[in-house]
Amino acid sequence: MNRLLFGAAVLALGSVAARAQSPDDLNLQIHGFATQGFLYSNANNYLGMNTSSGSTGWTEAAVNVNDQVTDKLRVGVQFHYTRLGAFGGDTLNVDWALGDYKVNRWLGVRAGKVKIRWGLYNDTQDYDPGYLWSLLPESVYGVDYRATNLSQLGVEIYGRVPVAKRLGKLDYSAYYGNYFYASDDGTAELFRSQGLNFPHSPGGKTPGLDLRWTTPLPGLKVGGSLMTYDATGDLPDGTYRQPLAYWPTGYVQYEFKNVFVSGQYVKLVQYQTVTLQGAEPVTSVSENHEWFVMGGYHVTPKLQAGAYYTHYLVGSADNPSDPANYFRDWVASGRYDINANFYAKVEGHFIDGNGVGFYAFNNPSGLKPKTNLLVAKIGFTF
């Protein structure tokens, strides 16, 4: 599918180039970024890396090409590279590749591989230069399992719902498309740890919507999203079926001058049924509660500082006090923009629990309940 998208993107950009009569006609833009992280933890290994020994196993880069073909039509493609310890690696993924036709402010249509607008940060979570944080809240935006739900192959309609000016603005996004579970991230590792070795990644449909209200109070936004997805997959000795899972979220964000504050709450309900040859189907259900609150401050135009707290709980667990069923993380973070292109970040994490981000394959002696983690990053964007 990625090859098909790549071909479509090359054709689209090729047609743009062919249309141009002179370099002035061509409004191509190329942007990109690259980051390198260093992580050190005092106890467990985290995010698929050997962080207890100090790890430079986190590298990310992306490059995009955009063309505003006409006032209303835009085409573009972005390639993304992620290496996160044992995950990702030497593969360049098509992050998005789309045509975007904006009829007017009330209605636009995007088609192709389109980023999913869900919650505050889903569609921008793989753009590191956009954040003060080195790691977004793992409970909601886990860097090790984000690849599956970043984009969908289908259509999005978006725009603004007409409301009285005094009520602010109401923006919507609704989408319907296909997706596939990532084959080389933390979710794939969890499947493997359950004995589910898929020859080809399972996938399905992912309809959803997002509504965000820019309130009349300057800087205050409130919103809600619902992502749903089902999946089917073949196993060497059976089948895997996941009925429609519901991933609703509510969020709020406030920005005023040099201060920003935000919060998000998520509830995920997911069923899965595994049917192996000669055996009865086995159905399991998980219900997770996830949330965070964060705040930051621009100390100077180049220096930002902030903190957040995030919480994850397996609500359906028999023993919610087992560290495997929860995750709490207090985080303090700083970022310095060296110039318009280069930046550096440093972040401290104080983690209680192992509910997300920890894996058995690189913690063979078992997991301790608490982990302190230091993250340092440098990055470049243009």
Place this chain on the structure above:
Amino acid sequence: MKKIGFSVLLLAAASLVGAQLQAQVIVIAHPGLKAAAVSKRELRDVFTGAASDLGDGSHVSPVLLKQGATHDEFLAAYLGKNDAALRAGWRGLVFSGQATMPKSLESEAAVVEYVARTPGAIGYISKSTVHDNVKVLSVP
């Protein structure tokens, strides 16, 4: 009481200076644009990527200055953001596949020249910069 009176005077003086600074920046557009005025809210929407048209439906594309006093004054007076926050917002839109980056030019003369020849272009310059062949929009 005297202290309060002095503070009020200082505040009034500061707001007068602020208004004076704001008056030094003017908003210009391609002469073909129908609108004669643009609201602060429309400016904020257009220059942060939240909208690509004005209230009357006219398509507009923003043009930024790369840096300088006029740029800083415009951001402070109309957008309530600093340069770093503005560009971070635009990059978020570009890297999530929602927009292209607005044109960003080195000098005010270059902004005038670009706006004059580009239908739909809207930019800002200082009042003292020569601005023939463009339309000046009032900001009520």
